[in-house]
Amino acid sequence: MPAMVKEFAQHKGIDIQHEVISAGGASLRRHFNRGASDKIRAARWDYVVLQEQSTLPNKNRKRFHENVRDFMPAVKDAGAKLVLYMTWARKNEPENQALLTDGYNEIGEELGATVVPAGIAWKLRLAEYSEPVLHDRDGSHPTFAGTYLAACTLFLTLFGDEPADLETDELTDDDQKLLQRFASAALKR
Numbered sequence: 001m002p003a004m005v006k007e008f009a010q011h012k013g014i015d016i017q018h019e020v021i022s023a024g025g026a027s028l029r030r031h032f033n034r035g036a037s038d039k040i041r042a043a044r045w046d047y048v049v050l051q052e053q054s055t056l057p058n059k060n061r062k063r064f065h066e067n068v069r070d071f072m073p074a075v076k077d078a079g080a081k082l083v084l085y086m087t088w089a090r091k092n093e094p095e096n097q098a099l100l101t102d103g104y105n106e107i108g109e110e111l112g113a114t115v116v117p118a119g120i121a122w123k124l125r126l127a128e129y130s131e132p133v134l135h136d137r138d139g140s141h142p143t144f145a146g147t148y149l150a151a152c153t154l155f156l157t158l159f160g161d162e163p164a165d166l167e168t169d170e171l172t173d174d175d176q177k178l179l180q181r182f183a184s185a186a187l188k189r
Helices: 002-011 028-033 036-041 061-077 094-111 118-128 144-159 173-187
Strands: 047-050 081-085 114-116
Touching: 002 144, 028 036, 028 061, 036 061, 047 061, 061 081, 061 094, 081 094, 081 144, 094 114, 094 118, 114 144, 118 144, 118 173, 144 173
Parallel strands: 047 081, 081 114
Antiparallel strands: none
16 A cells, blocks of 8 residues: 555645554554564654554554554654554445544544554445455455555545546556545545
8 A cells, every 4th residue: 555655746746754563463563562663763754654453443443542652652753643544344344444443533533643544444435335356365464455455545644636547457446536535425424
């Protein structure tokens, strides 16, 4: 997804430098314990985007909020604005989106962070259309279309501008426009 956001930005004449600190299925706590805050402090950033492990905000909201708070000194030291990337509910648990949304919005409001409403964009789109498919076969991770919707939501949140269509065989121009519309709608909620 970061590469897709970078491509959107390039189409708009914006140069994005990014670094991804990631370990599959890891919580923010695990990243913190493995030195992610030191990596954040090691450079100057405009934004630090944090995403919690997808089910933790629902299983243990208190721990999720503590994990985000732990990163705040590093974010401040890097001169950055904190951005929280709200994930989406798993395919077989759509009712959990409300919990995810509340959890991200609560800690975002407390810390003055920007919240990327990717989960809301997914919820809105899933309520109206079944194609293109957003969830991968595992019911958790995104397909190309799901990644595109999330990337559009992140791009709109950070830059306030509609992303350009990608030259891709994965999505039609109409599908790209549809997903952009839902990303935009999520920001108005």
